[in-house]
Amino acid sequence: MKTQRRKRSRRINKGNLAILMVIAVAALALIAAGGAWLLSNREPAFMKSKTASSEVLKDKSKDVLLAVYYPQSEDSTFLAALSQNAENIFNDLKTQTDGYQKEKKPLMIKADYQMNVTQDRYVSLEYTIARNENETVEERQQAYFYDLAEHQWIEASSLLDEAALKWLAANLRVQLKNDENTQAAAYTLPVIEATAWDSGNYSNFTLKDGMLIFNFPAGMVSEKAYRWEFPISNLGEHFLLDVGQGRLPENNVRIAPRLIDPDKPMVALTFDDGPHPTNTPQLLNLLQHYDGAATFFMQGMRVEKYPETTLMVINSASEAASHSYNHPKLTKLKGDNLLFQLNRTTELVQELTGWQVTIKHFRPPYGASNALVKENSAYPLIMWGIDTMDWKTLDPVQTVDNTMASVKDGAIVLMHDIHAETVTAVEALLPKLIEAGYQLVSVDEMLNAKGVEAYNGQRVYSAYDIKD
Template sequence: MKIKIDQLKRIKFKRVFTLLVCIFVLVLSIRYVISEKAQATIKKEPEINSDRKYPTVEIQTLIKDQTHGGYSVSYPSLHIKKIDQSLKTYVKKEIANYQQTLAQNAISKNISTELTITYDITHYSEQTVTILFNKYIFTGGKWGEPSIQTFTFDLPSKKQISLQDIFYENSDYLNSLSMIAFTELKQNKNLTELEQLKEKTKPSIENFSEFSLLENTIVLYFQPFLKPTGYSEPQSIAIKKEIFDSILLDQYKNTEANKNKIKETPPSHIVTEIPNSSGIDPTKKVIALTFDDGPSKGPTTLILDALKESDSHATFFVLGSRVQYYPEIIQRMLEEGNEVGNHSWDHPQLSRLTEEQVQHQILDTQAIIKKVSGHEPIHLRPPYGAINDNVRQYLGGGLSVTLWNVDTEDWKSRDKDQIVQSVMSKVADGKIVLMHDIYATSAEAAIEIIKQLKAQDYQLVTISELEEVKKQRQEA
């Protein structure tokens, strides 16, 4: 009897033990399944890669890992739909252009190629953000010409802006930027030939399309220059905003809204004044020759040749109706340091016109000059000198009216010697001389006048240069 009881106890114990083991195994299995599901869930969530400087910005990457036709592209997502779409469109277009180039050039698939695009957020404030892209293409063991592309957005409006959007309309910012860029880049003797440098820094909006707005400075970027040994690195120039205080729109000045989200490191070298690239000495005599009613092919060209030969400048007040026929002459005027002013469309007496007619005469002339040269005049010479309060009101203060104090009346005499005598008998420091560049006799006279003025140590300057000299003298 006792033996049976013991056997029953052992059987019961085994059953209980077996049950406990099963329960333990079941618990472990359930925990394992739960853990695997949790891990699977975590793996499905995309990994967020944040920008190292701005953690709220997410880095987007596009990668094609193959020897031929591969690419590695990164761009930022600011979580602002309109801006993000612009940046995505840019990189997609660059990839498409790269692939199209490979196909068009029939580059063998045995040759390794890769497109690399990286970015840097150069400034990020409440007002603006600038993204600078660097692009490189690797082909057959060699890197090609690097290139840069900037995107500057006005954040309140979420619109991409260009340099002309940050300055007041009709302000002559391009000429100032041109002088600064040429002077700064010329210091690097190994950068490029002088003529190429002049071409890349002439006052056209296309030459100043890449830029960044920092707290206190405007940074200009230039594509690499071609050198005998290959391409240079992209160049940059930082300019203090205060230089443009009178023409820079208030929202882009050094205000609280333009403070960077992180502490901003200022550029190592900052331009703090517009250089006197013309070499004008304000302590020496200056005179401004001005020519109306052009341009014309013969006379204007002769005058430009004489100015260039004597390293002098003048101001040409042109008619819009003639500009369209001689765009290359307008371009030459500006490239050689001369100034182009507005002389109306077809020479009416403005004081007899309605507001609408005056604005047609002036604004259409501004537009055609800008179209052919990228330059917008800041000086107006009204035909016949006819100006009154109504005309000034119609113009809205956008142009400075420039008259004269030495009238050669070359249109009346058409006599070279008489014109020369008329000028040389009345010249004095700071005078403005009125001539016309549509008559052969005026051009012949101008050539002689330039020689005689240079012999008397006059500096021949533009209207803007004359104004600057007068300003420097007053300050002194």
């Protein structure tokens, strides 16, 4: 009898052992398949919110964990807006993960937030969307604005007018060129395009402590995600909300900052016979888009006729220069008539700007000069090394080809902003020059960067070709 009990006990022990082995093997299989998290109801630390008192939308499958958090609020209208916004984010993220199959561990995506309120009215809601795929974490930021008084979301881009966008673009480009981590790419066409003053490039920002905080995703302006802060007050009235941070006074002249690398090739585009009320602004916008500047040799009679366009040139990164008052051949003039043509445009610009800006360079009409012109000129005489013949061919393709065939470092290129065909040519020309490695600069910028000093009356054909 005792022997039978011992045998039965052994059989029971062996049975229990077999069951335990099956359970262990199953558990190991789950772990190997990346399903260990299914054995526990505990949430991975990665998926938890860093903000207390949050609401959350969640989705959980064997392949994907998804959580979108949003703030609580006693304002029922605001809470409904927050909830709907979170639902929109949740649905977008869920759509992006449809069909995802894990390799080892489930994909984890969490949208968590930080919130700031300005003037007890404007809510900045910044989401950090973190994606954890097999322990590799990527993050991006997305900002939203809400007006508690009007109970509505505000498009961030609608808070910045055109002048603000241009000012931001100019300052960001200087920042990127000064940052050793981004300066190499800052001169390339993709980054120049990504920092252009299109509102979409500057729509992802929040407000905090008087600063605009911009977030650029990895690959946009640098290899890694890039965060940039800019004082709201520096935008003056061009930031379209009064958020109580004070404003810098608006000046008649506000020249955008520029940073030129003297060791990189550069070319100076020049435009004669303007300003033109349509073509000149279009050229300025193209130049600003491509982080460029040029020199506009203006006739005084057109400065008088188009003062607003003249101020657009002066307030841009480009250079305003003189092309006489009404384009006579200076070699046929002398005395007061010659002095009038040499100096009147400068006087008009000074009067227009309250004497804040003066002219540094002069281009004689037709490139014609003689000893008397050179003796009486208070400026270097800026000639050209490349004549695009835009005025003659009125052919944008030919204008581009003529430039690219002869361009080299230090070149001065002649064009005319009174022709619409030239605008078309420049739109195609600028990216070609950038891709060829050139910086787009004004004559003044180029001479300064090259350390070239041109004296009054000297003729300048390029940064390397100056004649008495």
